[in-house]
Amino acid sequence: xxxxxxxxxxxxYCNNTIxxxxxxxxxxxxxxxxxxxxxxxxxxxxALNENVQLSLDNIHQIKLEKLHPALLQKADSMKNDxxxxxxxxxESSINFSIEDNKNYSNLSNFIVTYNNFIELRxxxxxxxxxxxxxDEDDQLKHEAKLELFSIIPSFINxxxxxxxxxxxxxxxxxxxxxIELRPGAGGHEANIFTNDLLNMYIKYCQFNQWPYxxxxxxxxxxxxxxxxxxxxxxxxxxxxxxRHEAGVHRVQRIPTTETKGRVHTSASGVVVLPKIDDNNxxxxxIRQFKPDELKIDVMRASGAGGQHVNTTESAVRITHLPTGxxxxxxxxxxxxxxxxxxxxxxxxxxVEKELRERQEKERNERTNQVSSxxxxxKIRTYNFQQNRVxxxxxxxxxxxxxxxxxxxxxxxxxxxxxxxxxxNAALELIKxxxxx
Amino acid sequence: MSKxxxxxxLTKSFSKEQAIRELKWIKNELPENKWLNACNxxxxxxxxxxxxxxxxxxxxxxxxxxxxxIPRLDTEEWVIESSKVLKDVxxxxxxxxxxxxxxxxxxxxxxxxxxSIVDCVDFKDDAIxxxxxxxxxxxxxxxxxxxxxxxxxxxxxxxxxxIYNTHTNNNLLVSNPPYIPLKDLHTDEVEKSVLKYEPRExxxxxxxxxxxxxxxxxxxxxxxxxxIFELGxxxxxxxxxxxxxxxxxxxxxxxxxNGKLRNVIGWKKQSSFNVLxxxxxxxxx
Numbered sequence: 001x002x003x004x005x006x007x008x009x010x011x012x013y014c015n016n017t018i019x020x021x022x023x024x025x026x027x028x029x030x031x032x033x034x035x036x037x038x039x040x041x042x043x044x045x046x047a048l049n050e051n052v053q054l055s056l057d058n059i060h061q062i063k064l065e066k067l068h069p070a071l072l073q074k075a076d077s078m079k080n081d082x083x084x085x086x087x088x089x090x091e092s093s094i095n096f097s098i099e100d101n102k103n104y105s106n107l108s109n110f111i112v113t114y115n116n117f118i119e120l121r122x123x124x125x126x127x128x129x130x131x132x133x134x135d136e137d138d139q140l141k142h143e144a145k146l147e148l149f150s151i152i153p154s155f156i157n158x159x160x161x162x163x164x165x166x167x168x169x170x171x172x173x174x175x176x177x178x179i180e181l182r183p184g185a186g187g188h189e190a191n192i193f194t195n196d197l198l199n200m201y202i203k204y205c206q207f208n209q210w211p212y213x214x215x216x217x218x219x220x221x222x223x224x225x226x227x228x229x230x231x232x233x234x235x236x237x238x239x240x241x242x243r244h245e246a247g248v249h250r251v252q253r254i255p256t257t258e259t260k261g262r263v264h265t266s267a268s269g270v271v272v273l274p275k276i277d278d279n280n281x282x283x284x285x286i287r288q289f290k291p292d293e294l295k296i297d298v299m300r301a302s303g304a305g306g307q308h309v310n311t312t313e314s315a316v317r318i319t320h321l322p323t324g325x326x327x328x329x330x331x332x333x334x335x336x337x338x339x340x341x342x343x344x345x346x347x348x349x350x351v352e353k354e355l356r357e358r359q360e361k362e363r364n365e366r367t368n369q370v371s372s373x374x375x376x377x378k379i380r381t382y383n384f385q386q387n388r389v390x391x392x393x394x395x396x397x398x399x400x401x402x403x404x405x406x407x408x409x410x411x412x413x414x415x416x417x418x419x420x421x422x423x424n425a426a427l428e429l430i431k432x433x434x435x436x
Numbered sequence: 437m438s439k440x441x442x443x444x445x446l447t448k449s450f451s452k453e454q455a456i457r458e459l460k461w462i463k464n465e466l467p468e469n470k471w472l473n474a475c476n477x478x479x480x481x482x483x484x485x486x487x488x489x490x491x492x493x494x495x496x497x498x499x500x501x502x503x504x505x506i507p508r509l510d511t512e513e514w515v516i517e518s519s520k521v522l523k524d525v526x527x528x529x530x531x532x533x534x535x536x537x538x539x540x541x542x543x544x545x546x547x548x549x550x551x552s553i554v555d556c557v558d559f560k561d562d563a564i565x566x567x568x569x570x571x572x573x574x575x576x577x578x579x580x581x582x583x584x585x586x587x588x589x590x591x592x593x594x595x596x597x598x599i600y601n602t603h604t605n606n607n608l609l610v611s612n613p614p615y616i617p618l619k620d621l622h623t624d625e626v627e628k629s630v631l632k633y634e635p636r637e638x639x640x641x642x643x644x645x646x647x648x649x650x651x652x653x654x655x656x657x658x659x660x661x662x663x664i665f666e667l668g669x670x671x672x673x674x675x676x677x678x679x680x681x682x683x684x685x686x687x688x689x690x691x692x693x694n695g696k697l698r699n700v701i702g703w704k705k706q707s708s709f710n711v712l713x714x715x716x717x718x719x720x721x
């Protein structure tokens with residue numbers, strides 16, 4: 001089944017978009033294995049977040065994550081909801097509203113996941129009992145261990161899938177993305193690092209085969225580094241992954257501009273916005289602006305204009321008067337294309353701002369204190385000397401800086417941030433359920 | 437050739453921001469072996485559009501060649517703005533006089549689908565050839581018939597067709613004639629690059645063009661119920677107002693987004709072109 005000395009890295013994904021994908025299975029051939037059975041070595045992250053190597057000897061001692069009873073209670077109540085809907089459907093299909101239909105389909109999907117989980121859990125329990133039963137004969141125990149070995153990965157997967165199904169989805173989980181990048185402290189090195197980040201996201205898009213477009217980019221006069229950039233990613237659902245990238249990214253390295261070999265610390269700001277589709281047929285959802293809501297400036301030299309001058313200055317600056325948000329775009333030679341782009345970005349900034357304010361309000365109502373996560377907080381450090389990327393939100397360090405910067409390993413970091421967020425959300429949900 | 441030496445060529449003649457921006461466009465649109473030459477030309481004030489060979493205009497990508505005026509952003513602005521209000525107006529013919537690159541006529545042909553035909557007229561062969569080329573290049577964006585013909589405004593030329601001499605038709609006259617008076621042509625008002633590289637006959641002109649547009653076209657063909665002219669001076673507005681009967685015509689001026697006087701616009705009272713009122717900043721009596 002496995003070729004000798006070839007390493008396999010299998011990642012178990014949940015099918016759901018908001019997700020916890022914490023368990024990475026590293027399956028590889030273990031040529032030194034003394035076991036008579038031809039089984040692969042499996043390393044998992046167990047519930048204590050430690051790497052544990054699965055073997056037939058310890059298989060029954062693995063600590064799997066236990067779902068909180070409150071979460072399971074919620075799952076049961078959803079199962080009940082589905083039963084009620086089914087009854088309603090049996091009675092008469094006329095009273096079945098569109099809303100009911102939607103609920104019915106959502107709940108049906110959920111129940112498949114939940115039943116799968118229950119089945120695997122029963123299976124798991126039975127096998128454990130067999131293994132722990134002193135009266136059973138060794139051959140049977142061995143078989144039970146082998147079977148346990150084969151179901152543990154699916155069981156972990158089903159736990160994660162169930163958990164993510166129980167958690168509320170981000171309101172913009174299905175949207176595409178706009179990323180805005182700007183250098184922070186650190187002078188020219190910050191311009192260069194901002195360009196490195198832009199390239200990282202571009203390569204990440206290429207790696208994922210997500211279509212992207214650079215909406216705007218201003219080069220630094222020296223030719224290296226950028227003053228700002230806006231990247232649009234035209235892939236529905238990309239926002240749910242990339243929103244975790246928002247915040248201040250810090251770099252520690254010896255800049256190419258440094259002559260004395262000193263390590264500098266610089267920073268870049270990353271803003272991630274959901275893209276609200278304006279070419280969607282569902283145009284009633286698109287925010288329309290009243291004429292007095294926007295101030296649109298074109299950058300023109302003073303003078304007569306018209307035939308007298310032939311300006312190439314096509315920049316457009318849009319100010320949203322109620323909020324004071326300003327968007328300037330100058331990349332296209334066409335002024336009205338610049339205007340379209342600026343409006344797209346403005347719409348995204350506005351929905352993001354509204355969402356952020358709503359979330360902060362909800363959080364404040366709940367905890368009666370201002371959120372501890374400030375947008376100006378640094379979220380991640382890229383240390384080139386130590387070849388590491390550390391995400392400060394989940395205390396995860398990836399020792400593969402190149403892999404991160406070329407987009408292929410960025411997922412490993414985002415996975416951890418997602419897991420952290422899902423864990424927190426699960427805790428909140430449990431608190432809510434228990435306080436009811 | 438390193439970037440810094442290309443950029444330093446451009447910063448000799450332009451601001452840092454403009455130099456960065458234009459170098460990016462040069463690199464985007466031209467092969468690498470043409471960058472140095474392009475920067476050299478540009479630092480000598482050759483218009484960027486002649487160097488790159490094109491200019492975006494509304495939905496169109498227009499070819500630009502020496503000998504024909506480069507479409508202006510100020511022109512694009514009023515064409516797009518007026519297209520929005522004219523969208524639902526049924527129009528038989530749009531006549532674009534002094535069409536040059538064809539920018540105005542072709543742009544209407546790409547924006548308005550209630551129009552039967554757009555006529556582009558110019559007196560100069562270079563302009564006729566270029567407009568035809570631009571029509572071919574943008575054919576996929578064009579929604580109605582387009583005809584390009586050679587004719588002189590001062591000969592009262594009208595494309596030989598029923599469209600314009602059928603009284604009951606609803607026609608629109610648009611024009612961006614040369615409007616820089618001789619006394620202004622060699623002042624600081626006119627950009628060095630424009631004066632040196634763009635055709636003089638597309639720039640030099642004054643009241644005589646507005647007189648001809650009104651007397652030779654509008655008043656001789658009763659089917660024209662609306663007009664939009666680009667201009668740059670109040671005296672040109674006054675000329676148009678003097679020639680048209682205020683009992684029949686409503687008129688107004690429009691400023692560009694830089695706040696400068698840019699158009700005189702008129703429509704016959706009760707005609708469907710009264711939607712043009714929406715883009716007028718001030719009505720004139």
